[in-house]
Amino acid sequence: MSTAKKEQTEILNWASKDGEFRRQQSVFRDQIVDEPGAKFAPERDRYHLYVSLACPWAHRTLMVRELKGLQDFITVSVVDYLLLDKGWKFSTSEECPGAIPDTVNNASYLSDLYFKVNPEYSGRFTVPVLWDKKLNTLVNNESSEIIRMLNTCFDKFLPDDKKAINYYPENLRAEIDELNEWVYDTVNNGVYKSGFATSQQAYENNVYPLFKSLDRIEDILSKSDYLVANTFTEADIRLFTTIVRFDPVYHGHFKCNAKSIEKDYPNILKWARRIYQMPGVAGTVNMDHIKKHYYMSHRQINPTQVVPIGTGPDLSLPIN
Numbered sequence: 001m002s003t004a005k006k007e008q009t010e011i012l013n014w015a016s017k018d019g020e021f022r023r024q025q026s027v028f029r030d031q032i033v034d035e036p037g038a039k040f041a042p043e044r045d046r047y048h049l050y051v052s053l054a055c056p057w058a059h060r061t062l063m064v065r066e067l068k069g070l071q072d073f074i075t076v077s078v079v080d081y082l083l084l085d086k087g088w089k090f091s092t093s094e095e096c097p098g099a100i101p102d103t104v105n106n107a108s109y110l111s112d113l114y115f116k117v118n119p120e121y122s123g124r125f126t127v128p129v130l131w132d133k134k135l136n137t138l139v140n141n142e143s144s145e146i147i148r149m150l151n152t153c154f155d156k157f158l159p160d161d162k163k164a165i166n167y168y169p170e171n172l173r174a175e176i177d178e179l180n181e182w183v184y185d186t187v188n189n190g191v192y193k194s195g196f197a198t199s200q201q202a203y204e205n206n207v208y209p210l211f212k213s214l215d216r217i218e219d220i221l222s223k224s225d226y227l228v229a230n231t232f233t234e235a236d237i238r239l240f241t242t243i244v245r246f247d248p249v250y251h252g253h254f255k256c257n258a259k260s261i262e263k264d265y266p267n268i269l270k271w272a273r274r275i276y277q278m279p280g281v282a283g284t285v286n287m288d289h290i291k292k293h294y295y296m297s298h299r300q301i302n303p304t305q306v307v308p309i310g311t312g313p314d315l316s317l318p319i320n
């Protein structure tokens, strides 16, 4: 197949005939549960996370692992930032600084893991992947579910300060769910739907609602430090990973350029600094992987693979 033809096929894989990008549903939905006889029980050093430092969905899981102090329970592999025709690839840290090869399955590509579990698998090979080293299988590949498992499943092993952390408290669930729904559709996925649109109409159908939602978030954060009940919850974590990528990548690469976080959303910027400066969070943000992944992998959007120099607002500055 010629390169042009291949790239055309890639575009068609992303967008539907109407030019709209539609994200596929995650397939592996097993759960770690702290109950007697559970197939996937919480245990020290039993689980492994496969992530990309570039991917906002995988980034959520890394953040919760860090904030809940689960480093001893869940080991990690980091794929190469480049996502080309064969999907996510494992590289050494010499080949790709920041990458952590797969020492669990010794896979070369993320797809090897999906095929190991299901040789007939025909979906996309996405990160994050939560892997069980004991039963040698894929537990779950849906970030929103993985962060909920990490939020409570290992609590009985944790010191009191970490056990006390709950990013999805019972009394705020309805409010968190309601917020997550529109933030997911118009912001987390909205940037992708804008950037991957292959028609003007599909782009505009998504980019206007994106900025309407950012305005709505700015308003919430002008009155409160966090999105729901002035409490740091999973709603903040889920949005943070998109906001960190907004100015350096989505603003240019995904054509989300009506406004920028740094110049137009002072309260979102303050909130992002508040979260970035929480212990452990800055270490989960790798701007090199983030920028190189988007600008160099999506060659139909950026055929030259030139990576712009901007890195977005400095989130380490004092919150004023």
Ligand SMILES: N[C@@H](CCC(=O)N[C@@H](CS)C(=O)NCC(=O)O)C(=O)O
Pocket (backbone or CB within 6 Å): 025, 026, 054, 055, 056, 057, 058, 083, 087, 124, 125, 126, 127, 128, 141, 142, 143, 144
């Ligand atoms: N719903 C999934 C989405 C994960 C996802 O789409 N990950 C992207 C990276 S940002 C991926 O791995 N894409 C690879 C591909 O589609 O080939 C989740 O939240 O876990």
